[in-house]
Amino acid sequence: MSLESSNTVNTLVVPLAPPPLPLSPEQQAKNLRLATRIWCAFLTALSAAMLGLGRFYFTPSTTGLETHRQLHLPPCGFYHITGLPCPTCGCTTAVTHVAHGNIIQAFITQPFGALVGLVAVVLLVLGPVGLVTGKWLGPAPYKLSFYWQRMVYGTLGFLAASWLYKMVMVHYFLR
Numbered sequence: 001m002s003l004e005s006s007n008t009v010n011t012l013v014v015p016l017a018p019p020p021l022p023l024s025p026e027q028q029a030k031n032l033r034l035a036t037r038i039w040c041a042f043l044t045a046l047s048a049a050m051l052g053l054g055r056f057y058f059t060p061s062t063t064g065l066e067t068h069r070q071l072h073l074p075p076c077g078f079y080h081i082t083g084l085p086c087p088t089c090g091c092t093t094a095v096t097h098v099a100h101g102n103i104i105q106a107f108i109t110q111p112f113g114a115l116v117g118l119v120a121v122v123l124l125v126l127g128p129v130g131l132v133t134g135k136w137l138g139p140a141p142y143k144l145s146f147y148w149q150r151m152v153y154g155t156l157g158f159l160a161a162s163w164l165y166k167m168v169m170v171h172y173f174l175r
Contacts, residue, residue, distance in 0.1 A: 033134030040136070044127030047120040054099030054117070058092070064109040064169070067093040085170050087163040091116060112162035 023031070053071075061067045065085065066075060078086035094113025097106035098121065106114035126138045 036134050036136050037131050040127045040130035043123045044131060047124040047127060050095060050120050051099045051117070051124060054092075054096040058096040058099075060096045060100065060102070060105075060109075061093050064090050064093050064166075067096050085163070085166045087159055088113070089170075090166055095120070110162060110166055112159050115158065 058067050058070050065079065069075060076086055076089055078084070079089055088110075090110030091113030094106040094110040095117040097103070097109055098114060098117025103114065103118070106117055122138075126136070130136045130138075
């Protein structure tokens with residue numbers, strides 16, 4: 001420790017471990033395959049759980065709302081207070097329709113939920129392939145990261161448009 005001036009103190013930092021050795025290209029590739037397999041396992045499990053519940057546990061609600069109540073969850077508070085559906089009202093019903101193979105009915109019920117269900121179907125195909133091979137066959141993450149703002153704003157815009165659609169459907173056709 002040395003004093004440069006009366007107000008400043010420099011401290012000597014001693015590392016607890018030596019810096020890591022640089023990884024060989026083979027080790028980097030192996031680490032990337034492992035990370036890909038872990039990510040693919042997560043995506044596969046999430047998609048399988050969502051579509052599996054929709055297919056084998058849920059029956060789509062005929063009103064297009066509150067299919068989630070079959071999991072003994074509370075009703076949508078937003079809907080019961082305002083009489084208008086929340087932004088995700090009908091998404092569980094739409095995913096359940098996708099899981100049952102009723103794609104058109106899923107889009108009629110809630111377009112955003114139908115899109116979520118279709119993405120889950122695609123991930124249910126791509127995930128196991130990546131899990132086995134260690135290579136992701138879907139869109140390249142580095143290309144997607146370049147367009148992340150467009151993807152986020154586009155997704156939020158589609159959610160808002162789907163919400164507006166759902167409000168019109170509930171207000172004019174489900175009352």
